[in-house]
Amino acid sequence: MNRRRRKKLSKRLVWAAMIGDTAGVEALLRAGTPAETTDPEGTTPLYAASVHGAADTVRVLLAAGASPDTESGHGTQGTPLCAAACWGHTEAVRALLAHGADPNLREDHGTGRSPLDWAATGPYAETSAALLAAGARPSWRA
Template sequence: MDDGGGTAAADELVRASRAGDEAAVSRLLSRGVPVDARDAEGCTGMYLAVHEGRDGVVRVLLAAGADPEQITGLYAEDLPLIQAASEGHTAIVRQLLAAGARPDRPNRLGATPLGRAAFRGHTDIARVLLEHGADPQLRWRNRTPLQWAEHRGSTETAEFLRTWAAGRGGPAATA
């Protein structure tokens, strides 16, 4: 029915994913539209569902076998986990990690999920990523996540990362 190269069915799946229409996404998948099909612009349903914060659609796509580490973005530069971390979608971050997304995998530009969460001041997401083994010392553009939080003026996130590093709530506290 669809080779993933931008047919009408793929376009419809991507539109439904962006709109958050779980029923339409399920219906299209049951008709044989590939779960990671790309529309005419090269976008997948996962890319737009994550971007729009459609956690129900993300759940449907992952249950249907969507790759939680598929290359996304208009320029094939991003990953769903980095996108969700950057946009502040905690529920989606949890879903992607549960589906096997690696918490430290960088995108094509070298950003990591934790680096982007710190950059945007998303403390809850930083906590989730660290609880799933993200390395707080990985650098993106020569800065650690803590340095990004400080640079961007994200005081709450910076304080959380300092506390985590000191072992209060982090791995040293449970050792």
């Protein structure tokens, strides 16, 4: 696949992931778009799906080889697990954890908030419980 086509397909994949278009994501993956790619802003498809709580799309991307711990953006976004935890998307959190996401990985290259820090900022007890069950440590015990 040439560079121009790959760039175009990558942008489409991030968009489809962001809106939770699982069928569109599957079609783009079949067309050869790598699951571990970015759009021009550095957003990964897995981050886009996670931040919007598109758990089915998260599962498809993980099954296609997207890394659950890849940071997204050019220093402006974070990890998929932090994104899902921030908004209380428990099913996306569970899917990421089931595929090996590190519940203690802090965003911003290890200097920012953890997924549990993000879940604790909102009324997301179920999300916090899922993270704790997966071994997340509260910041004051880190």
